[in-house]
Structures are given as C-alpha cells and as structure tokens.
Amino acid sequence: MRKLLLSLFMMSFVLEICAEDGHELWLRYQPLNKAKVVTTGKMSPTIEIAKQELETYYNGASVTLKLDAKMPNDDGYRIDGTTITARRDIGLLYGSYALLRGETGESHPTYSLRLLNHWDNPNGTVERGFAGRSIFWNEKGEMRNEKWDAAHEELIRTYARANASIGINGTVLNNVNAKPAALSTESLQKTKEIADLLRPYGIRVYLSINFASPIKIGGLTTADPLNADVVRWWKDKVNEIYKMIPDFGGFLVKANSEGEPGPQDFGRTHADGANMLGKVLKPHKGIVMWRAFVYNPQSSDRANQAYEEFMPLDGQFADNVIIQIKNGPIDFQPREPYSPLFTAMQKTPMMVEFQITQEYLGAANHLVYLAPMWKEFFSFVKPASLKAMAGVANIGDDTNWCGHHFAQSNWYAFGRLAWNPSLTSEAIADEWLRQTFSLTPDPSPKGEGSIYSQLLSVMLDSREACVNYMMPLGIHHIFAGGHHYGPEPWYAPQGVRTDWTPPYYHKADGIGLGFDRTLNGSANVKQYPEELCRLYNDINTCPENLLAWFHHVPWDHKMKSGRTFWDELCHKYDEGVREARHFLAVWDAMQPYVDGQRFDEVQRKLRIQARDAEWWRDACLLYFQTFSHRPIPQDMEHPVHNLDEMMKFNIPISMYENPTQGYTK
DSSP, X not given: OHHHHHHHHHHHHXXXXXXXXXXXXXXXXXXXXXXXXXEOSOOOHHHHHHHHHHHHHOOSSEEEEEEXXXXXXXXXXXXXXXXXXXXXXXXXXXXXXXXXXXXXXXXXXXXXXXXXXXXXXXXXXXXXXXXXXXXXXXXXXXXXXXXXXXXXXXXXXXXXXXXXXXXXXXXXXXXXXXXXGGGSHHHHHHHHHHHHHHXXXXXXXXXXXXXXXXXXXTOOSOOOTTOHHHHHHHHHHHHHHHHHOTTOOEEEEXXXXXXXXXXXXXXXXXXXXXXXXXXXXXXXXXXXXXXXXXXXXXXXXXXXHHHHHHGGGTTOSOTXXXXXXXXXXSSSOSSOOOOTHHHHOOSSOEEEEEEOSOTTTTTTTSOOOOHHHHHHHHTTSXXXXXXXXXXXXXXXXXXXXXXXXXXXXXXXXXXXXXXXXTSOHHHHHHXXXXXXXXXXXXXXOTTSOOHHHHHHHHHHHHHHHHHHHHSOTTXXXXXXXXSSSSBOTTOOOTTSOGGGSTHHHHOOOSXXXXXXXXXXXXXXXXXXXXXXXXXXXXXXXXXGGGHXXXXXXXXXXXXXXXXXXXXXXXXXXXXXXXXXXXHHXXXXXXXXXXXXXXHHHHHHHHHHHHHHHHHHHHHHHHHHHHHHOOOXXXXXXXXXSOHHHHXXXXXXXXXXXXXXXXXXX
C-alpha cells in the first residue's frame, strides 16, 4: 500500500509539473544552469539579463557576449559558434534569444521601430481585446496594483521578456481613442513606473494622446495647433514627460476620426497638427505617429477618404512625423487590397499598422494565423518603403495572455516580421510550434503520418479558411451591428450611419453583389498605380479574391472555375466550413502529444470555430439567395439553419468582449 501511495503521489507530481496553461508563451526553456557566460566591456542591466538567460537555459558549456563598435549601428547581432557580438547592449540580448532558438550567423532589423499598440482604457478594459483586462491600467485609471507588488512586476517583466525575445522595442500603453487624463501628472508617474520595468529589455514607452488635451486638462479655450498658448502648453507637457522618462518614445495620435478631436476642428490640416507636436518633441528625439485612419459618413466611398485627405499633404510633414496607415483602406478586414497611400505618398515617412488582435477574425475563438495576411501585404508594398511597423496588441491579463493558445502565434509572428519581413509564414509558424508545444518535426509514431506537418498546414491554411467561411471573393464588412463577431449582412437599422452597415459594402440586389469601385463607380481603382488600376478595373482581369471589392459582380458572371459567381460563392462558403471541421480533426489527433489542459482548451475553441463557420455560411448564403433567386448547388452541403432563425440571433456585447464564454446558436 505504501508503494502504491508513493506511486500515485509521484504520478500526480509529474502531472502537476507537466501541466501547461500557456502563460510561458513560446519561452518554455527548461533550466539547465550549466553554461558559463563571459562578457567583455561594461556590464549593464540589459547585458545582465542576457547573461542570466544564457546561464540558466543554454545547453552548452560557455558563451561569450562581446560589444563591437565596428558592427552596424543598429540592434543587430552576430552569432559565431558560442560568441554573440553586437554594437549595442540590446543586440546582445536579442542575440541571446536567437541562440536559444537555434539561430546562427548575422541578423539586423529591417525597422528601427517595432511597436505594439495597446488599446487599453483607464478603467482596465481593452477595446477589441479578447483576453481579459489590461495588464497596465485598473478601474481607477491608475497603473495596475498601486504599489507595484512583486507579482505584478513579474507579470510586466514576463511581458517585456516575451517582446525582447522577438525584437519588439516599443509599447504604446493606451488606447488610440485616448482620454485626456493620460497626460495628467498622476498618470505620467504611473507611466514612468512601467517604463522603468521595460527599459532593461530595450522597450521604450509611448502614449496615445487626445488632441483636445489643452482644453480638457490644460484649461485653455482652444486646441488650435497654431495658437501660441497651445504650443506653449504642449511644450511644457513634453518637458514634464521627459523629465520623468528621459527615453520616452513619443505620441500616437488619432485625430478627426470617429468623433475624436483634431486640427480640422480649428480649420487646420493634419500636417499642422502633427508638425506642431513634432516640433515640441524634436529636442528630446521624440516622434509623432499620426494615424491615417480617417473617414466620415458623407464620403461616397469610405475606401477613398484617407487618400483624399493625406495625398494633398504629401511632403508637408516634419521629419520626425510618421504617418501610420492601416494595411488596408477600410479596417482590418479578413482580406483587403493594400491601402493605396503606401504607393502614392512618395515624400512622407510611413509605417504600417497591422491588427494582431482578431477584431474581425473570430475574436479569441477562431484559430487564424495572420502571418500569411501580412506577407500578402508585403507582396504589394516594399518593406524598404516603410519606416516602421506597429501591431495592435492582442494581450490581456488572461493566464495565456491572448485568450486562445494559437493567438500567441500572431504576437510572435508580428515581432519576427517586424525584425525581418522576408521571413516566410511557414518558417515563423515552425519556430513558434517547436518552441510552444515542444514538437519535433514528426511527433507521431512511425507509420501514422506526420501530425506535426498537418498542424503546420492548419496554421498556414487558417487565414484563407476564415476568408472563405466569412467573406470570400472580395466581400467585406458584413459583420453584426454593435460588434464584429458574427454575420449580419442584413443589418441596416434607421438612425445608424450607412457606412456602419453591411449593405453599404455588399450592395446585393437582383443583378449581383459587390461595391463598384471601378472608374465608372467610386473610382477607387484610380488611387492605385496604373498597372493595378487597369488590372482591378476590368472584371475579367481583377483577381477573383478581390472581385466583389472592386466590382458589382453579376450573379451569372463566369468564374475561372467554370462556375457562375453565385455557385462559386456558395462553394467558397462551404469550403470554409469543411476546412474548419478539418482543423478540429487534426487537433483531435494531437491529443497524445499535447498536455491535457491546452489540448482541451484549444479543442473547445476549434469546436466553436466549426459551428461559427456553419453560422456564417448559412446566414450569408440564405440572405444573399433572397437577391440571387438561384438554388444552392447540389454538389455541396446545404445550410442547416433557417434565415429567419439567423436574423433573430444576437450576441450580447458582453459575450463578444469575453469570448471565452462561447456562443450557442
């Protein structure tokens, strides 16, 4: 009996230490405590972290960390055997993580600015966040844990460590829909505390600002950027910030968009507002990231407005102002063409804004690996034409950080692509899988096939599958009203501005489906280079995956497959459903190779995804069928729901904000 009890105890102990909750992300190194690390030059907090990481986790006898002023003047590193060389301290830290993941050779970042944008609010909520509450702010508008207890400091350090491991070097701490109080002295003191924790990991902090702050917290009667009192107020505020945080990065600004204040409220241009802020930041080497996400309900085509507002200002922005542009012209859709500003603006520094959080891609319920989407963008926009990359973070205080274990891969992929946009989606997914799940290239027993390769394929295919079961063939923005989770292509209540309703975008009628952006329509195609303008303008040459984006496509238009547009649409939706079910089947086969907790949690999410895919297919096809008046093809699975049932189903906003509850239909 004693031996049995001891055996049961040992089994429970092994299960406990092997339990996985995802909190360690891809940094699941096992302590070895055997490497001796030799450093040359003066020790710093950053080099000390690198030394500690290698001494604890490196599977080798010794490592040398060497600073070399002859190296290129950036954050890069060189790994020769067990010697890591860099120009800067942070390069040695980046090189240490690279060595731990098995890299060799020399590597340098494409962009000097590689930032996360947190959409965190003073009350602790996170806009478009699906992984719990803010890790920075609480309901009192202060930094989390007023006295910064040890547990919370460790949480922030883990966050910083994860970012450093993939080369992210900047963090915007608050929502672009910024509250003026972010610049209050009390709030800035909290910002200083977090800056102090992030600094050794090479991360500078930035703040989103409310353009009307001189009025809201400064007591002025105007925020006109050309007003001397306003300029003086901003200068004093910036001096106050840099006195607290000498390496403060600068400001992110959302102005004159979705009701946010901006220079246009005072008869000034975006350049007037951005340059005023740039001037007061420049003595401190700070920057302004001015967002180009602008639109209003009067525009005939929302996709046109950013170009129309910013192109006349090309060349008028200060050299420390960077225009931050979303990858597509609408708003982080599952598929969009690239924003034409990227190839049109030739005299203005630009940076791309990707969305890591899955606002339009199933929140934290759907497995959607986003590297293929971002690589698609770079197939049109040359990385060298940009100054920086920013990603809207998907991080909250959930134990696994991102709400879905596979959503961690998008945080990882963003960092790796911000360092090197030439990396392939497959290479990044392979890195992440090996580090996160400790999978060998073939974990399955001999003769059963490679489960690993199937799981890798799931990641690589997941974005296209999501497009198929949500909005194939160029359809876009047909999400539910009030949130962006499920389908409501019929949503068009009175009193809601039209460009917040799906019919504005899909324009389904008895003739066909899609938004006419040709030269005979809104002329959006004219904003693209001549070659693409011709390509997109012709319905016979326009890529079919963007067909309904640029054309009002007749239901009987013949597709490359030989099917009509209607039949192709039906098959695409059904293909997406079948792919979502396949993802679940592949994961089910992973059970022998994955810890129990993460297996169960991912399986639950994939079941939700498969059901949601059915919901999307049935709701969209049954609704669009009321316009096409054509039958569902017989060689595919038919909808299993009724349209009237779909139109009555609504998700409470609270469930959208906390998708871990799941949805029942």
